[in-house]
Amino acid sequence: MTSLRAVRSVVLIIVLVLIMGFVRGEWVSPSVQWKGNGHYYQVVHIDGGISWDDAKAAAEAEGGYLATLTSAAENEWLTTTFGGGTPEGFPAYLDGCWIGGYQPPGSAEPDGGWTWVTGEAWNFTNWWPPIEPNNNPDGENAVVLEHGLLPGTGAAWNDLNSSWVRRGYVLEYSADSDGDGVPDDQDACPDEDATGFDADGDGCIDNMPGLIGTVKRLVDEGVINKQLYKSIVSHVTNAAKSAKKENINAVIGQLTALIHEIDAQTTKKISQESAEQVVEYIENIIRWYRSQMP
Numbered sequence: 001m002t003s004l005r006a007v008r009s010v011v012l013i014i015v016l017v018l019i020m021g022f023v024r025g026e027w028v029s030p031s032v033q034w035k036g037n038g039h040y041y042q043v044v045h046i047d048g049g050i051s052w053d054d055a056k057a058a059a060e061a062e063g064g065y066l067a068t069l070t071s072a073a074e075n076e077w078l079t080t081t082f083g084g085g086t087p088e089g090f091p092a093y094l095d096g097c098w099i100g101g102y103q104p105p106g107s108a109e110p111d112g113g114w115t116w117v118t119g120e121a122w123n124f125t126n127w128w129p130p131i132e133p134n135n136n137p138d139g140e141n142a143v144v145l146e147h148g149l150l151p152g153t154g155a156a157w158n159d160l161n162s163s164w165v166r167r168g169y170v171l172e173y174s175a176d177s178d179g180d181g182v183p184d185d186q187d188a189c190p191d192e193d194a195t196g197f198d199a200d201g202d203g204c205i206d207n208m209p210g211l212i213g214t215v216k217r218l219v220d221e222g223v224i225n226k227q228l229y230k231s232i233v234s235h236v237t238n239a240a241k242s243a244k245k246e247n248i249n250a251v252i253g254q255l256t257a258l259i260h261e262i263d264a265q266t267t268k269k270i271s272q273e274s275a276e277q278v279v280e281y282i283e284n285i286i287r288w289y290r291s292q293m294p
């Protein structure tokens, strides 16, 4: 009995060590929404710290990005929300947290070329005024919150080397109410989960009117011949009529014939790239109708 108990204890310890190894050593704040843009923010601290490069990858893996503080209002809101700070006190939670500002290689030093990971306009900065950004030592190319607060704007910025390890990072993300991976503010159908049926990434389940819209855009871009466009419209109109009569087999037959026609015209009346895009869209519609069949 004793030896069995010992074996059990050893197994338990091994299991615990394995579990602990898989759990990232981190502290994560609650998510808080800023009414200014509807986005959510979270402060993440990593045991032993994290580089800007790794923080950027981690934020993207979590479905967001390193926070882009594009206005004094946003910078100050973040600071008062998570720092609990006042201009007199330092926001400890944010000290040493990376945000999404960086300086591409070859930029003029110390303050040239700064940009946001999202490509948003670089109109607001909150560098600590006496010395930052100073590119000192050479190679400082990423923004961290440091040096305390600035009255009226919140946590000050410092440029540091993106490979250096600091406390953590600030995550920014948009809500994705329907969970299809397209954030609400970019989702044309924010309450429709389009997972697996969204060739154009607009957040809506691909459907026949959407197909016509996509094809029309490609005609305007000059990558689909007008004659083929007319033929596509006629196929889709017929398929839509069948759909109205709830003749799903006919819908699938007409759309499959359309795929064959597009295949036959690829590189003739439609470019290779557009053909792939349109066929993927049609295949989604077919799969969706199949999924509705009893």
Ligand SMILES: [Ca+2]
Pocket: 132, 133, 134, 135, 136, 140, 158, 159, 160
């Ligand atoms: Ca610096």
Ligand SMILES: [Ca+2]
Pocket: 176, 177, 178, 179, 180, 181, 182, 183, 184, 187, 189, 190, 203
């Ligand atoms: Ca969505």
Ligand SMILES: [Ca+2]
Pocket: 194, 197, 198, 199, 200, 201, 202, 203, 204, 205, 206, 210
């Ligand atoms: Ca879509």
Ligand SMILES: [Ca+2]
Pocket: 178, 180, 182, 187, 188, 189, 190, 191, 192, 193, 194, 202, 203, 204
């Ligand atoms: Ca959606």
